[in-house]
Amino acid sequence: GSCLEAVKIAIDAGYRHIDGAFVYFNEHEVGQAIREKIAEGKIKREDIFYCGKLWNTCHPPELVRPTLEKTLKILQLDYVDLYIIELPMAFKPGDALYPKDENGKFIYHETDLCATWEALEACKDAGLAKSIGVSNFNRRQLEMIMNKPGLKYKPVSNQVECHPYFTQPKLLEFCRQHDIVIVGYSPLGTSRDESWVNVSSPPLLKDPVLNAIGKKYNKTAAQIALRFNVQRGVVVIPKSFNPQRIRENFQIFDFSLTEKEMKEIEALNKNVRYVELLM
Ligand code: A2P
Numbered sequence: 001g002s003c004l005e006a007v008k009i010a011i012d013a014g015y016r017h018i019d020g021a022f023v024y025f026n027e028h029e030v031g032q033a034i035r036e037k038i039a040e041g042k043i044k045r046e047d048i049f050y051c052g053k054l055w056n057t058c059h060p061p062e063l064v065r066p067t068l069e070k071t072l073k074i075l076q077l078d079y080v081d082l083y084i085i086e087l088p089m090a091f092k093p094g095d096a097l098y099p100k101d102e103n104g105k106f107i108y109h110e111t112d113l114c115a116t117w118e119a120l121e122a123c124k125d126a127g128l129a130k131s132i133g134v135s136n137f138n139r140r141q142l143e144m145i146m147n148k149p150g151l152k153y154k155p156v157s158n159q160v161e162c163h164p165y166f167t168q169p170k171l172l173e174f175c176r177q178h179d180i181v182i183v184g185y186s187p188l189g190t191s192r193d194e195s196w197v198n199v200s201s202p203p204l205l206k207d208p209v210l211n212a213i214g215k216k217y218n219k220t221a222a223q224i225a226l227r228f229n230v231q232r233g234v235v236v237i238p239k240s241f242n243p244q245r246i247r248e249n250f251q252i253f254d255f256s257l258t259e260k261e262m263k264e265i266e267a268l269n270k271n272v273r274y275v276e277l278l279m
Contacts, residue, residue, distance in 0.1 A: 006241045007033030011043060013247045019159075019183070019237040021053035021086060022071050023097060031075030050075070051082040051159075051183075053135065054120070056279075057097055059090035059111040064119035068128050083120060083129035084159060087136045088113060089279065098279075106279050113141065114148045121152045135159035135183075136277060139174050146178065159183040162234055164225055165204050167269040172234065184229050187236040188222050188249075190274045201272045209264055217255045220248060227252045228265045 003026040007018060011033065020030050034050070037043050052075075058067040068083055092099045092107040099107040120132040133155045134142070146154050158175055162168050162184030175182050189204025190197045204210070210221035219227070222238070226249060229236045238249040257265070 002241050003029040004033050006246060008037060009243050010246050011037045013250045015250060016047055017049040019051045023055050027071060027074040031077055035076060049081040051084060052080040053084050053086035055097060056087050056089060056091040057093050059116045060093060061115045061119035063093060064116060065123055068123050072128065079127060080129050082131045082133055083123060084133040084135045085116060088141045113144060117145050124153060131156045133157035139171060155180055157181040157183050159185055161186050161273055161275050162229060163187050163189055163204055164210065164228055164265050164268040165201060165270045166273055167266055181235060183235040183237060185237055186274055187226055187229055187238050197274050198276050201270060201274055207268060209268055213261050222249060223252050227257055231257055231262065
């Protein structure tokens, strides 16, 4: 139930973009929060921008639409605003979301990302997704889609790790040139959960530069990290279950960083990922 509460608080605080996925196992709560807020008259469906994700076990083209339909059923919504391929690598289809062999190794599955993409295009044509995009794609993977013969829709966005310690200068430039929005995940440097986070990289929010700049504006390091990305055109999707921090992370539109501060923050880039996605 914590997700239901967090989404309702976020909507009240002004958030409209909600980043979800089937593998987060909380789409039923997100859908309920959105529907409750619509019933309250706080928002209309079209005010919300919900992003759903196609998981690795569902890359074969014939699985794409049924998978999205399952997400819509869980959400109890008619469409998602954005549907994205969560990762460029495919796992063996089936009930196991993380299929492994007897040696504990992931069982991959050979699929054609271009064919998966065509199935996403069909979902858009059917009105199940308003826009389609990708996540964790590198430049070559993006090019493969964009150079696909008969491409109908190019990816509108690429969701990747992005924050002051991992600023993605090259990918950001490439995506800018091709009108692909970068959506930055882990914009606060993650929860540092050791089961999936590389904690050898220091905690982002303890960074002295972010904290010093924050002092000047009476803002926290978190707000500076978010403002930095927003100001250079990167969409941020901070996660919090804490009401005060949910509101705090929204208070980033009443100040701006100077060009010098933007450069100082850019210089913090360590080119090290928190989320290594070793799979
Ligand atoms: P919590 O849910 O208790 O607020 P990311 O968005 O980079 O994945 O980071 C999420 C982590 O950062 C969560 O552990 C979240 O914890 C924490 N967090 C979210 N907002 C803030 C904030 N304003 N200051 C400090 N920590 C935050």
